[in-house]
Amino acid sequence: MIELISDRALWNWWSPAWFVAAVVAVLYGRYPGWTSLSKSLWLIAGLSVLVFAFVSPLGVLADGFLFSAHMIQHLLLLLVVPLCLVLSLPPSSAEPAFSGTVDEGSLRKMMRRVMKNPIAGWSVGLGAMWFWHVPAFCNAATENYMISVVRTVTFLAAGLLFWWPIYSPRKQARLPASHAVVYLFSACLGCTLLGIYITFTTITVCPAFASPEERLAVMIALHDAGMTSSVDQQLGGLLMWVPPCSLYVAAIVSVLCRWYAVGEPGEAGLAVTRTAEVR
């Protein structure tokens, strides 16, 4: 463990993640409706996780050495960072995207459509998860830097879209509780299937990890401790499966709390209009 922290080769202090985090922080700072402390705490949490995912040994090991480390990084980028960012948005921040008249730009209109439709958020969130574990793509992203950047961006964007219908700062944009539970539960099913597959399949899901070209000193130590590439993949699969589902269940709990709370304005009425839309 100590070795893991002290080994200089395992830290990537010059990761561009710093830069991205700084830009996001500045953008937030300039936003006028930006006040509450708890919101800024969410922002700080999200950005710290983002930086952690790339700068710490986790980021280095995820870069072609340990499949399970890659999986943790993947979960942080797809689930945790976007969740924190969505939660950090002040209620007014979503207005520009939603208010506005008919003659607004078509791109914005499309955005609005997509963000309003839970199926889009669900498919993109789950789609990113599955897509980047098709062996060919997983390999490509591990071996090619540009593709890995694309992957990171899609993870973050897909994560934002996924959490939007649950935690959108605008209450009206949120799914009614019953739909939200189905949304999260089916998402759990989706990652369960992928997790089971990765855990139990005999196929090597991401061959790049099975034969890392240059070995780090830790890798040899880990290998000697029993972390063979098949154990690594099994662990990766279990990580794909249990932590996301736990997070979804936690989200379901928060949705239920919201549902049982009295005086949630518009919740009941929303359910009506929404289902009216569906039919």
Place this chain on the structure above:
Amino acid sequence: MSDSEPLATDDAASADVATRSDSAPEPVSSNGRLLSWVSTVDHKKIGILYICTAVFFLAIGGLEALLIRVQLLFPNNTFLSPDLFNQMFTMHGTTMVFLVGMPVLVGFQNYFVPLMIGARDVAFPRLNAMSYWLLPFGGILLYFSFMTGQAPDAGWFSYAPLSTKPYNLMPAQDYWIIGLICLGVGSVAASINIFVTVLQCRAPGMSLQRVPLFVWMSLMTAILTILALPALNSALAMLLIDRLLGAAFFEPARGGSAVLWQHYFWVFGHPEVYILILPAFGMISEVIPVFSRKPIYGYAFVAGSSAVIVLLSYGVWAHHMFAVGLGMGADMFFAVGTLLIALPTGLKVFNWTATMWGGSIRLTTAMMFAVAFLLEFVIGGLTGVMFAAVPIDWQLTDTYFVVGHFHYVLIGGTVFGLFSATYYWFPKMTGRMLSERLGKWQLWLWVFGLNATFLSQHVLGVMGMPRRVYTYADNPGWMALNAFAGAGAVAMAAGTLVMLLNIWVSLRRGEKAGDNPWEGFTLEWATSSPPPPENFAVIPEVSSRRPVWDLDHPDAADGQREQTPADSGWRPDKSITSIWAFVASEAVFFLLLLVAYVVFNTDLVGEITSASVLDVPRTALFSVALLGSSFTLWRAEALLKVGKLSEFRLWLALTIVLGAIFIGGQAIEYYGLISSEVTISDNLFTATFFTVTGFHGLHVIVGLIALGVVFVLAAKQDRHVLHGTTLKAIGIYWHFVDVVWIFVFCIIYLGFMQ
């Protein structure tokens, strides 16, 4: 015991008749009365039928348990042969789970869910009757196996390969499978009914956040059943195909996987234990507040944590499989999951205790059973948590410790909950009170029996006595403990007889109950006892979780003390909701069949594989027809909506033709394969291929029949079809079948995921 049953039923009926036409009971011919029961679609009568059938099978299952206890009374006993012993524990377990536990709970749900939500009946009364009749049908199939000379003997979970043909030549195992499929279909149908009833039939003002907890738990149980039973059904289908058609899904000797059976069984089996306990949670959540004269403490927690249980219960099945060697990582994760699910289960005990705290408690029999539930269930829960530690499980699995664990939760939990509910609700069902004195006898007999039998078994388990072995050597202490366990079993049987006696006596000359003898809180107490066929003359206003309390105490009504989310008034459409529930259930079924395909075809080597025998372009062509039919049906729906009837009929006909083309294509494909001697028994590819595509084809055919019926009815200008949601509901099913095909095509024909 068994023949007192029909009598009790008749008496319930006569009590029913007597109270309704108090002045001059019309003579009802016994023939007509029988017919009125057999042909009933009234949810209350169906509920009673469920309960009586369950009691009948309880007698049989109990007898089997007693035979087991007699055999184990002495070391090296020869009362039962080893074979017969195997049959007894298999039939005992199967009977108690599928013919007693589930039906009796469904019976209470049937009777009380509509009453508690202020509804006239369940959403689909006829479907309800069908679900019920599948129960005796499945039960008879299961017990018919005795006529073949041998009952099933592979245990209630029928582990492969013991349940496969090479090890089990007798037809008994086939009866077991077919009986369980019947019961499974009936359970899913009943659950869809309850699910839709709770969502759709609630009285005005009763938001989902205000339903009585028994109703909420019934809803949760329904969801569990709808999503868990198909896992069992898919495993049963594969096992039956193994046994009857010579496939080898579960025969390791021919490349199959016995562990896969375990996975599938427990993916069903663990949710199943919650199917058996959640309604009991609901029952004591009704009883404890009423007899403490307080609202439940932490309603939202009790309800919400049950929802969490539903979700988590699908993720912990492998804790039944720690001993098969899943690998360290998997064991660890499942152990943690098991500990997690114990939290929402265990914490509820504090809610119930806190409800009693400071209440003015009335220790009626119902209440005492509820308190006994709390104490005994905690013991069972704790031993369960012990198993979550993998090394402890390795030590104790397959010993009597496991038997002790699950009997504490099933008897201390489910059965005590049921007894509590029986004493609580019997007055409502019959208009008569049960005797409290006999009730206390029953209570103490059961409390003694439960602890005597299963505490001894815990000890025996720790000493290493294996379960399911027909006898034991004369080890120190074993005989004494087994004899004590036998005494406990006798006490429980006696307790049951006391209950039947109590019911018998009450039906004849029990004290009249009145509408609300316990000063209950929920809507079932707002009508007469027993309720009239239409349930309510007027439904009281619902503005809180305890409408009848509000009615009786207007000055202390709940609404003044605590606000609950109001009812938006919106109710989903019946047919659409039921179809979505059905589709969800079928999705699980296909999912597991496809998982089996992926498992068996990854790295499959051999002459016959998907690459070597399938004509992908041809099937792609037929697939286009099927997917096109989704489009045409969508057009047809849109045209019907705007009232263009002739065009609508055209597009509907086109849909049917396209579907038929697809089926024709499948027939050609099957014909080609079979005539070149590629059959289901060849290898694991053909087995999975024919199973998956065969079941899919069957679903297409069912859809075609439904569309055909719609077409004919539309031609006859049937109002329901033209203006109702029928077509939309069938459309959902049809699109679902097409979506399944997309997955089938990608996985089987294009070789994704292999």
